[in-house]
Amino acid sequence: MTQTVLVDSNTTSALTPAPAPWSAVAAIGIGAFALVTAEFLPVGLLPQIANDLAITQGQAGLMITIPGVVAACSALLTIGLTNAFDRSHVLWVLLSLLVVSNSLIACANGLPLLLLGRVVLGVAVGGFWTIGVSLGARLRPDAVGKATSIVFSGVTLGTVAGVPAGTMLGALFGWRMSFAVSAVLAALLVLALVRLLPAIRPEPSSGLTHVPSVLKIPNVQLGLVAVALIFTGQFCAYTYFAAYLGEVSGVEPSALSALLLTYGIAGILGNLFCGWWVGRNLRLAVLSTSLVLGCSMLLLAAIGKNPAAVTLAVVMWGFGFGMLPIAIQSWIFNAAPNHLESAAALFVSxxxxxxxxxxxVGGITVDNYGLTSAVWVGAAGTLCGSLWIIARFFSGTPVLLSQP
Known part of the structure; x- marks a missing residue:
């Protein structure tokens, strides 16, 4: 079955009378880059942070857990509390929180302040992805595909350039410097958004009141269960990705940044490939995403000390991770094309x-059973997502998980 993401160009034109400059779209893409870099920066710096603050790697892994949980709440609260506000003003505030978050983390002398900084980041992440994900199409209704790809390119560049660069900077000058530089860049980005973004009114169909009706759509329900399984597996293992490569696979610190860069480049290819494939067979795109992720984790866990196997697993994993947001979000957006902000809020949450x-889950398994256990558990969770997709997406008429 072939499906494509549809955006109502008439509604878009009404909300944004004239196409905005491409620089405005690029600024939102850079905002995505900054947020993704900040969210995943601890992955490459986890061992350093744990050693410096005298905490376990499982405790340091809360730097990924905390913003995820907070972002899940802020995604829904954002469309509920900002329904009447200019979207450009909302983005200014959210990116300003990124400055606060990175500054707090750079100055942290213990776990409480470290996690407070990540709480602030979670508010920014959930709000930005709920509001910002659809703005490319609204700013340039004359070139929806190109505008959307520019915004999403920030996600890929964050993993390709941001995380490896932050890891390298941390290796040279300490992990605090990585967050300090990120805070400065975020401040410059806020100034750019103030200068470049035009007024953007909220969508008439946005708001928290539309979320229940979107949740009643069968294909939205199916996609959200897939999100739960695949994301749990992915981040159980990915949070300890750098630590595993260094301590189990024996990758030297000097080579770790290069391997993370390889992961990111594979992510670009996965992103481009999935952008092409979702327009031809969306169900297979979603299924292949979970299979590639799960099989790469299995390969790394099974023969993770073999250099060739490690490289292959990293490439596969990066390719699958590059496909992940495009595949899942395309599925959910296709299921609710008239409620993009509400659908985005559910997806982000x-x-x-x-x-x-x-x-x-990864932190608990690492602290009790070692780094390899997180990769095995991650593979199991992700492949359970594959089984769900096979059972539901390919079983004919979707089955409702709850009756409207």
Whole structure:
């Protein structure tokens, strides 16, 4: 079955009378880059942070859990509390929170302040992805596909350039410097958004009151269960990705940034491939995403000390991770094309919640059974997502999980 994401160009044109400059779209893409970099920066710095603050790696892994849980709540609260506000003003505030978050973390002298900074980040992440994800299409209704791809390119660039660069900076000057530099760049981004973004009125169909009706759509329900399984598995393992490569696979610190860069480049390819494939067979795109992720984790856990196997697993994992947001979000957006902000809020809320849940499960398994256990559990969770997709997406008429 072939499906594509549809955006009502008449509604978009009414909300934004004239196409905005491409620089405004690019600024939102850079905002996505900054948030993704900040959210996943601890993955490459986890061992350093744990050693410096005298905490376990499982406790340090709460840096991924906390923003995920907070973002799950802030995603829904954002459309409820900001329904009447200019979207450009909302983005200014959310990116300003990124400055606060990174500054707090750079100055943290213990776990409480460290996690407070991540709570602030969670508010920014949940709100930004709920509001910002659909703004590319609204700013440039004459080139929806190109505008959307620019916004999402920030996600890929965050993993390709942001996380490896932050890891390298941390290796050279300490992990605090990575967050300090991120705070400065976020401040410059806020100034750019103030300068470049035009007024953007909220969508008439946005708001918390539309969420229950979106939840009643069968394909939305099916997609959200897939999100729960796949994101839990992915972030159970990914949170301890750098630690596993260093301590189990024996990757030297000097080579870790290069391997993370390889992961990111594979993510770009996965992103581009999935952007093409979702327009041809969306169900297979979603299924292949979970299979590639799960099989890469299995390979790394089974023969993670073999250099060739490690490289192959990293490439597969990056490719699958690049596909993940495009595949799942396309499915949910196609199921509710007239309620994009409400659908985005549900996707972000579920994704962030189970991202945090996966990191928490990974932390518990690492502290009790070692790093390899997190990869095995991650593979199991992700492949359970594959089984769900096979059982539901390919079983004919979708089955309602709850009656309207």
């Amino acid at each position: 579920m994704g962030q919640l189970f991202m945090g849940a996966g990191a928490l």
